Amino acid sequence: MILASASPTSLTLSVLAASAYAWPALRARILSAQTARAWVAVAWLLHGAALAWSLFGESPHFGFAPALSVTAWLVAAVYGVESQVFPQLETRWALAAVGSAAVLLACIFPGASLVATASVWLPVHLAFGVACYGLFGTAVVHAWFMTRAEARIRQAADPHSGLPLLTLERLTYRLVGAGFILLTVTLAVGYWFGDVVYGPTHAWRWDHKTVFSLLSWITFAVLLVGRAQFGWRGKRAVGVLYAGSVLLFLAYVGSRFVMEIILGRVA
Template sequence: MILTSAPTPSLLLAIAAALAYGVAAACHASASPHPPRMALLLAWLLHGLSIVLELWTTEPRFGFGPALSVTAWLALTVYGIEYHLLPRLQPHWWLALCAALAALLGALFPGQPLQGQHSPWMGAHLALGIASYCLFAIAVVHGWMMQRAEKRMRAGTAAEETGLPLLSLENLTFRFAQAGFVLLTATLLAGLFFGEEVYGRAWSWRHKEVFSVLAWLSFAGLLLARWRHGLRGKKAVRLLNIGALLLLLAYAGSRFVIEVLMR
């Protein structure tokens, strides 16, 4: 854990964001929807500000904590936009608790400094990778909702209690997975052909690269099976989750080992 003698502004903002996320989750069952929504909006703003303060410094850092924090913030942003565009989509307040944990991890474990000799293209490379993280995280959430809707449908639960129809959830799941696959492919190609410009070293088969390629193969197999054989249901969600876990291990997992376990 990397802590200074006095709490940094980004850490204070992250703590405030986590508390606001907790309030939003705790108040979700209140009679009026306004208090939890206002608390969630406040948490989202504080979380975003803590990320900006952490990254826009004279010596920016990045590691597994900021990667998870930015991913959670972006995923919550996408889910919030989707919630307003699709009124039948039900809010899942446990996502706020996940965002609270991610915000704290991002501030408590800011990672290692991004060295000045690295190419300015590193920012674009990291942005592509984090964006793919975000899209696959949203796909996993929709996959979970899809399985939940299927169980309720088989149990005879009323359609209005399941939120979106099962087919709509399935389509959204694969759309997010397809978009994430495109960005992941771009990220891997950038690392393969421009590794020296981005990181100052050529492509090498280290843990991050191995897990990233395994994740890419899992997602490619999922989308190919969907296209050729109409793969759906539990098998599709299981393959999606496997790919997401491999992708999580690729960067966040490897950086966690380096920054925490090996310190």
């Protein structure tokens, strides 16, 4: 559970990735946009290599910190693709700082070894399930951008700085829709094939993770129906998005944090 359990390869990749993320975060006001993007791209590749080693290496581990690390990696990936399509998006020092912190946290708290009785597809299933964390995490970042854009409009600031509000809104809820699909598939696989993926003693259980996951699914479903049928926008829609994201965060990351750190259990 602590740094001492990290392999030399994992430790090296994590330190390199964290350093590459930290440099543009610390030098945001000095580096050019092109140089900052290059540093983040290198950090993202190193970050991905560290994640791949933790999931598929000699001793696969997973827990609350690796889940956060995967989320940060996916947010950076989506944001990087969007910055190519929408050059108005700047390289955000805050996202680089979060990436650096997430990599180091996963190195310090690598989580529990994946159970020997589980299917060889368990690492893939975990990565697939946490992918919805990345999509919803990116949606939350976009929602924050939307809130700032609305504030600029109310303050009569430059309306041409950054992405237009309607474009941000469209991107945000496309991400929510994609994340909802992934969450639905992940819950369905856990329900129908849990004993195959996790092993005969780790099938579907009505624990905190399951309850919070279902509550988040219901919240996101209400959000999507509300937008489609009742035209929800602005603070109401963003508030529901934040609520669903908090529930999803508590479902795995929150429950695993309590077990691994507070209770000291890794099973």
